[in-house]
Amino acid sequence: xxxxxxxxxxxxxxxxxxxxxxxxxxxxxxxxxxxxxxxxxxxxxxxxxxxxxxxxxxxxxxxxxxxxxxxxxxxxxxxxxxxxxxxxxxxxxxxxxxxxxxxxxxxxxxxxxxxxxxxxxxxxxxxxxxxxxxxxxxxxxxxxxxxxxxxxxxxxxxxxxxxxxxxxxxxxxxxxxxxxxxxxxxxxxxxxxxxxxxxxxxxxx
Amino acid sequence: xxxxxxxxxxxxxxxxxxxxxxxxxxxxxxxxxxxxxxxxxxxxxxxxxxxxxxxxxxxxxxxxxxxxxxxxxxxxxxxxxxxxxxxxxxxxxxxxxxxxxxxxxxxxxxxxxxxxxxxxxxxxxxxxxxxxxxxxxxxxxxxxxxxxxxxxxxxxxxxx
Numbered sequence: 001x002x003x004x005x006x007x008x009x010x011x012x013x014x015x016x017x018x019x020x021x022x023x024x025x026x027x028x029x030x031x032x033x034x035x036x037x038x039x040x041x042x043x044x045x046x047x048x049x050x051x052x053x054x055x056x057x058x059x060x061x062x063x064x065x066x067x068x069x070x071x072x073x074x075x076x077x078x079x080x081x082x083x084x085x086x087x088x089x090x091x092x093x094x095x096x097x098x099x100x101x102x103x104x105x106x107x108x109x110x111x112x113x114x115x116x117x118x119x120x121x122x123x124x125x126x127x128x129x130x131x132x133x134x135x136x137x138x139x140x141x142x143x144x145x146x147x148x149x150x151x152x153x154x155x156x157x158x159x160x161x162x163x164x165x166x167x168x169x170x171x172x173x174x175x176x177x178x179x180x181x182x183x184x185x186x187x188x189x190x191x192x193x194x195x196x197x198x199x200x201x202x203x204x205x
Numbered sequence: 206x207x208x209x210x211x212x213x214x215x216x217x218x219x220x221x222x223x224x225x226x227x228x229x230x231x232x233x234x235x236x237x238x239x240x241x242x243x244x245x246x247x248x249x250x251x252x253x254x255x256x257x258x259x260x261x262x263x264x265x266x267x268x269x270x271x272x273x274x275x276x277x278x279x280x281x282x283x284x285x286x287x288x289x290x291x292x293x294x295x296x297x298x299x300x301x302x303x304x305x306x307x308x309x310x311x312x313x314x315x316x317x318x319x320x321x322x323x324x325x326x327x328x329x330x331x332x333x334x335x336x337x338x339x340x341x342x343x344x345x346x347x348x349x350x351x352x353x354x355x356x357x358x359x360x361x362x363x364x365x
Contacts, residue, residue, distance in 0.1 A: 058288060059285040059287065059288030059289065060285075061254065062254070062258040062285050062288065062289075065256075065257070065258025065259045065285070066258045066259075067262060068259050069261055069264070069265070070265060070266045071262070072223070072246070072248070072262070072266070073264075073265070091252075093250070094251070094255055096251050097251055097255055097259075101248060189293055190293070193265060193293060193295075200265075200266060201267075202265070203267075
């Protein structure tokens with residue numbers, strides 16, 4: 001355990017995606033939550049919150065950067081960004097950028113299932129070698145890093161993890177899903193973004 | 206072609222709040238002026254695709270960012286640019302270093318591809334070839350913002 005870090009699980013275990021997200025949803029109050037890809041697919045099924053940013057359609061690896069910009073623009077609000085392992089791998093430098101900027105109100109919630117789920121669960125290079133994502137985050141400069149492999153631990157530890165100094169890197173070890181539903185076609189994003197901006201109090205031109 | 210203090214003064218006049226950048230050798234000398242400007246925040250990225258995402262988040266959160274990168278980085282970050290400017294329709298503006306434009310006999314493919322690529326992406330751009338062209342950046346930025354559309358100013362460079 002390092003300073004500002006929570007204990008690492010002893011054995012490799014995995015939790016299912018939906019209850020992991022339901023746990024976040026139940027805890028969440030007035031935080032901005034950015035979701036993309038599979039997390040967005042499930043988040044869309046929850047009752048809408050004004051500070052949800054369902055980032056669909058998205059660009060490869062960009063939820064982290066989008067969240068960083070939001071955190072800088074809205075320093076009084078907490079920003080939680082869900083990011084898949086494949087997506088994080090596409091934009092690993094963002095860890096260094098975030099650590100350099102050091103937004104105290106930003107949390108990266110890494111949803112690590114070891115596969116590119118939306119394309120049919122092909123193995124990532126990181127999963128092939130067991131890359132240490134928490135170690136990567138620490139090496140990039142994150143000091144608040146935590147890892148949850150069991151749903152019960154995530155349910156018990158979420159609130160404490162969110163009290164660690166930001167920016168935070170929280171890794172959830174997830175079961176890959178066995179079916180491969182397509183990403184939904186979301187409602188048009190431009191009006192959704194306008195609603196989101198109004199919820200932030202930003203004047204929409 | 207332009208000095209850091211000149212650039213900073215203009216960005217302040219335009220109300221730019223954040224510069225999200227990955228420099229080349231022509232815009233790199235602006236670093237000190239950008240970093241010490243009282244009403245600007247300089248955000249350093251590791252790769253240019255990040256710049257579009259950060260700028261998008263800043264814009265959605267009520268800020269006025271400028272992406273400041275080189276043409277090679279524009280090529281690298283095109284998927285992010287495509288998404289934020291075309292899918293999300295955010296009026297993000299970029300000042301892009303145009304490597305090798307000022308070298309008449311250059312065989313640098315950046316010189317060959319930059320403008321066709323911008324045109325292919327449907328981006329409205331202006332070219333700043335000489336110091337007297339700086340006003341074109343200001344005019345183009347203001348016009349793009351008033352029309353709520355993205356835009357690019359290409360800054361002609363030598364070696365870049």
